[in-house]
Amino acid sequence: MLARHQEPIVAIATAPGRGAVGIVRVSGRGLSGLIQALCARPLKAREATYLPFRDQDGSAIDHGLAIHFPGPNSFTGEDVLELQAHGGPVVLQLLVTRCLQAAAETDAATGQPRLPGLRVAQPGEFSERAFLNDKIDLTQAEAIADLIDASTEAAARSASRSLAGDFSREIHTLRDALIHLRMLVEATLDFPEEEIDFLQKADAQGQLDRLEAHLATVLQRTRQGALLREGIRVVIAGQPNAGKSSLLNALAGAELAIVTPIAGTTRDVVQQTIQIEGVPLHVIDTAGLREGEGVDEVEQIGIERAWGQIEQADAVLFLHDLTRTTDNAYAASDAEIAQTLLQRLPQGVPVIDIWNKADAAPAPLVQEGITLSARTGEGLQALRQRLLHEAGWQSASEGLYIARERHVQALLRVGEHLNIAQQLLAAQAQSLDLLAEELRQSQNALNDITGEFSADDLLGVIFSSFCIGK
The missing domain is CATH 3.40.50.300 (P-loop containing nucleotide triphosphate hydrolases)
Structure with a gap:
């Protein structure tokens, strides 16, 4: 994890402009000193408390609700403080400024800054923290942005299903089947002298056939989800x-x-x-x-x-x-x-x-x-x-989940590797090492979808498209 991911962050979490309610969100570790400075009292976990938000001189910047979500039971997996104030841009900016100011002030009890290193969050950084702290996977993180950007009711409902993990579960089911098949192939490679033909006895061919059939179903639904998001x-x-x-x-x-x-x-x-x-x-x-x-x-x-x-x-x-x-x-x-x-x-x-x-x-x-x-x-x-x-649109399905073109391309790569695996499996012992490699490459392509093994530049592209407060 990069050093910046350890730094506490603050941002306005609601859309720009005026509204009845606006939210300022802070995420980090050890927010008790900041909470004391802003609220002049400790907060009960996950309980909304109506109180004044205090400026440096003790005067009230605004009155509203303060909620403390101690980590790891929070959206980001860190301690989170939400200040729900009146939704004027000036008021919300005053609260952000006060958070930054209070974080740098010396705590009387410890003699240290209340929250060292607090800074304004970058676009999508709250959701990125949630991903890095295993609160959501990459498909769920993308679904947050898709839900916000949804231009149709069907897209919004499908994004909600992806956020709830429907798409992730499909990918995990494919991955688990791949892992089981890889285990059989690796066992045959590790114990070639065994008389028992592990692959034949465990119906490796049948497992690979079922895996390809399931992949075809997931790919078709993913294409529909990508079409629902992207359009033509x-x-x-x-x-x-x-x-x-x-x-x-x-x-x-x-x-x-x-x-x-x-x-x-x-x-x-x-x-x-x-x-x-x-x-x-x-x-x-x-x-x-x-x-x-x-x-x-x-x-x-x-x-x-x-x-x-x-x-x-x-x-x-x-x-x-x-x-x-x-x-x-x-x-x-x-x-x-x-x-x-x-x-x-x-x-x-x-x-x-x-x-x-x-x-x-x-x-x-x-x-x-x-x-x-x-x-x-x-x-x-x-x-x-x-x-x-x-x-390529088929009838809308109640269980359809939102997806992106990168998900479609990743599943196509899985299909290519499985197709080669089918050819290698027919050769059996002569090509088992190559078969194992194709199955590994298939699993890596699936992992790219959920972000279990992803390059930092891919994460940067995805999360930079988010709004600041997400």
Whole structure:
């Protein structure tokens, strides 16, 4: 543990701004001297006490509730003091300043500073302390940030399940099965002269098969959880006046983009996050794609930005105008855009053909893709379901937990090592040392998820995204 993790910390634990209640939190070891200075009395453990918070001269900074959580029975695993005051930013900052001041003052009884080294916490440092002191694992720590940042009800509920340990238990079950299989392989390596075939008798092949089957189930649920957290980027592309801005407005249910019959009205990127069955979709409207006369310098910049967004998309909605399907020049431009999409999009990014203005088309036309009217809403539900399908979303589950892309990648690494292990197990004695190594690598990938063996730089990235008071 780094030296800074031993230092006591203090921070405002509530969101910036004014509110009815604000919280200042202190975490460290041996807070009795600080508590005496701030509250002028000792506090009963885990019992809220209403009292004045004392300034250096004994006057009251504010009146509120003080709660002392002695370690290790606290969120961070250390002694924790929470001061619940009125939620004005000035009042809360005065309390933080007073905590720092009181910590440096000499205690009359000991002749030493009341809480040496007290400093303002860094982002996420309270949750980091909880992780380092084994109060939560890394997936639970990430779930705290995900719960705070949840943009949909489904994401919030799933983050709560992860915080309660649902995802961690799945990973631990996989890890325990791996450890048991590793034990069998290591035993065979350690006692090669034994007549008993440890692996065959213990059904090592069956254990590995069941492990892979369980991994597939966990991976599928983890992908769903990552999708619930991250969502997908959906870019609307097409020629001018195909109805791209109208489609964005229809999906969002609000007039976000300006809609006019003038070609080139949209000249910059307009983005809105919507949700479908709890899945966030980041829908991006772009400038109409065209070349030739009538394209001024500003519109050209918008077109270049449009292609930049398209190249970063998880899915592209290629919008066509049904009222112009008989126009040869229009059809030729659409074909040219389609060819460019094939060249510039990464492999595997779906392009969904959307035939807009069904309400204004001269006659019903059957086209490959989805036919809709952004103006009337006809066909929008089919588009929403298609987007969920392309994203890989399945029906929402009550037991779904939140996850991140790094969790998905770690589980994919586990699968790769287990696949090699299957091949090595068939060779048995000739490759048991390699088999043992693949199983060890699989376990390491699982440990990366829960943080049991994690590099400090990974922890820094994760916890630096937290707010100060967490």
